[in-house]
Every structure is written in structure tokens, then in C-alpha cells.
Amino acid sequence: MRSMTGYAALDAHGRRWELRSVNARGLDLRVRLPDVSGLEPRARTALSVVAARGSLTLSLRMDDAGGGEGPALDEAALSRALEALARIRAAARNADVMLAEDRATDLLSLRGVWEARAGEAAPLTVLEGEMAELIAAWDADRVREGAGLRDVLTVQIDEIGALAERAAELAPARAEHIAAGFRDAIARVRDAGMDEARVAQEIAALAVKADVTEEIDRLRLHVDAARKLLGEDAPVGRRLDFLSQELIREANTLCAKAGMAKMTTIGLALKAVIDRLREQVQNVE
Known part of the structure; x- marks a missing residue:
């Protein structure tokens, strides 16, 4: 027998993993992970195998403690975003549609505009291993x-x-x-x-x-x-x-x-x- 409530945390090389769950009628997965290709779908699959019910929240926070210099601005991605914005504004003017003023913070919050510096991002296999260890600890807490x-x-x-x-x-x-x-x-x-x-x-x-x-x-x-x-x-x-x-x-x-x-x-x-x-x-x- 397992409880639907559980908690586990894992610290590894400047990364902080947390997994918590509370009661729910069905299975509700909330995944808050960095933009690492392939990590989110694997996380959802791994959690679905272990949990049948409950509201689960999985999060991974990465900081500078791992020796990296922090994320850098991806100039190419930013240029593509600006070009797309210009096209949107031109189409809006042709259609007599008024758009709100753009803010730099809106552009900087777009996914893909920031890239990890060399040495900061861990390989997907490493992140999967840490995630598996976290899920095992969380499941043990439920047991x-x-x-x-x-x-x-x-x-x-x-x-x-x-x-x-x-x-x-x-x-x-x-x-x-x-x-x-x-x-x-x-x-x-x-x-x-x-x-x-x-x-x-x-x-x-x-x-x-x-x-x-x-x-x-x-x-x-x-x-x-x-x-x-x-x-x-x-x-x-x-x-x-x-x-x-x-x-x-x-x-x-x-x-x-x-x-x-x-x-x-x-x-x-x-x-x-x-x-x-x-x-x-x-x-x-």
C-alpha cells in the first residue's frame, strides 16, 4: 500500500531536484524542468509508471553552483524572434489592428533565447539517472x-x-x-x-x-x-x-x-x- 502524499529532494552538482505529491482523484503530473531536449517526456513516462493517482509536481532548479558561468543570450534565436515580431506588427498594421508595445523582458522570457554555456548543462543520461534516484526516494516515502x-x-x-x-x-x-x-x-x-x-x-x-x-x-x-x-x-x-x-x-x-x-x-x-x-x-x- 502506498500513500498519495510523498516528498523527496536531491542535490547534485548545482542542481536541485524536488518531487512532491498530494491527494487527487486521478493522476495529475506537473513537470517544471529546464529546456533540456527529451527530459520532460521521459519524466512524465517515469512518473506514470510508478504512480496511479495523485497530484505530482516535479521540479529541477539549476544554478551556478556547478561551476558554469550561467546561461548566455542566443543571438541567432533572438534575431529570429525579432524578425517574427516585425512580421507580426506589419500584418497587424495592414489589418488595422493595434498591438501593445513590446517590452524587452517579454522577449528575454521566450524559450530558446537563452542557451547554456559549455560545462553547465549535464548530459541527458546524467539527468535521467538523478531523476530515477529522486523518484525511487519519493516512492519509498510513499511506501x-x-x-x-x-x-x-x-x-x-x-x-x-x-x-x-x-x-x-x-x-x-x-x-x-x-x-x-x-x-x-x-x-x-x-x-x-x-x-x-x-x-x-x-x-x-x-x-x-x-x-x-x-x-x-x-x-x-x-x-x-x-x-x-x-x-x-x-x-x-x-x-x-x-x-x-x-x-x-x-x-x-x-x-x-x-x-x-x-x-x-x-x-x-x-x-x-x-x-x-x-x-x-x-x-x-
């Missing part, structure tokens, strides 16, 4: 947190299972409690001179609807399914989230049908534990 999540979820699922068993143990006493209430209702109907047979039929129908055996059985099934998911070596966050929704549905029904204070108490305890479970499941990949 570490995932182990803690598994322990927390195991405790919560066991508690849900125990409460379901308490509900099952209480079911016979609850059935007798409800039957006694129905008998009292029939007695009052008899005293009022109403059609006792018709009322008995209605009460029998209500008794069938009030049965909680199916809810308890489904709670047990969902608990067993959740325990199996915790043992899988694969992303299980979405399936656990679905199970938690099913669990809360059964707990709500159990509370609605309770008909007895002790059963209501169990139902409310179930809802509280399942709510905590749902919060934790949001962190699971």
Missing part, C-alpha cells in the same frame, strides 16, 4: 507512509467488524423487543374494536421490513472485502473508497431500522468509525 496507513485502516476495519458482530448478537433480543411492541399495538387495536386481523397483517409486513439481518450480513461481507484489499500489492484507494461508501449506507440503514436504543448505539458507533475510515482512505493510492 513508508502507506505502511502506517495500512495499520490505521486495519484497526478501523477490525472495529467495524466487531461492531457488526455486536449487532448480530443483539439481533435476537431486538427482535423480541420489537415483537413485544407489536403485541402491545395489537392489544390496543383489539381494545379499540378495530379489525385485528388486518392490523396484524400490516404489523407482520412492518416486521419484515424492520429485519436487520441483511444489513449485518452485508457489513460482514464488506469488512471481509476490505481486509483482502489491505493485503493486495496494488493501488486499492478507489476500491476502498467505494467500500467505505457501502459501509456507511448499511450503517445508516441499521440506525434507521434500529427500533432499540442499544442497536441505535451500535449503529452510531459504526457511522463514527466508518467516517474516520473514509477520511484515511482518501490518502491511499
